[in-house]
Amino acid sequence: MVNTTPSPSFPFSNLALMPAMLANLDALGYREMTTIQAESLPAALEGRDLIAQAKTGSGKTAAFGIAMLHRLNPSYFAIQGLVICPTRELADQVSNELRRLARFTENIKILTLCGGTAMRPQIASLEHGCHIVVGTPGRIRDHIGRDTINLKAVQTLVLDEADRMVDMGFYEDIEGIVSACPSRRQTLLFSATYPDDIRKASARFLHDPVEIKVEAQH
């Protein structure tokens, strides 16, 4: 039997986003929200903490990216958004996607900080300033230890693929990074699975989080 039930529609225009942001999403071909976006963005835009479980390819980057960019003040040149990813490859992907999402304004600077890259140019870029940092736990922790990064203005902290980061032994680095951020901030944790370590991280780093679980890809 053919299923004739229409799938629910969640246009981005349902969200109270800036017109320029909506126009850019439209230009990117993003019209309907994916399931994880429809379930997480309303709470994330309200400033709630979030623990979201969803598979690869479900559109998690825009789920946190839109919320982060919505809160960001482009005329305040300080790190307001921080995204921690398990690998350099993922950090590059997230940076690229955030740059696309940020095209509605010219002024947002995004810096990627991963290991395996010379320290000095990263320090120079940090001195120059940026609005968003995307990076891997070890390198961000390294900058904190050298006092070459200032995370006091972070208002949105994202732990992307948190289960992989914990599997790779990054829990302590994440702890160090979180304690360098203000305690009054929004924290968004994304994970494909929900093992005990992630439960522990959630209890430790998140405040009264909204819990979301998406089974299907979209």
Ligand code: ADP
């Ligand atoms: P995840 O982090 O969940 O693995 P990504 O954020 O990398 O997924 O998104 C997967 C792909 O889907 C990317 O190519 C992204 O550009 C695209 N995408 C995300 N959201 C939408 C949307 N609402 N409409 C169309 N394409 C989207």
Ligand code: MG
């Ligand atoms: Mg992703």
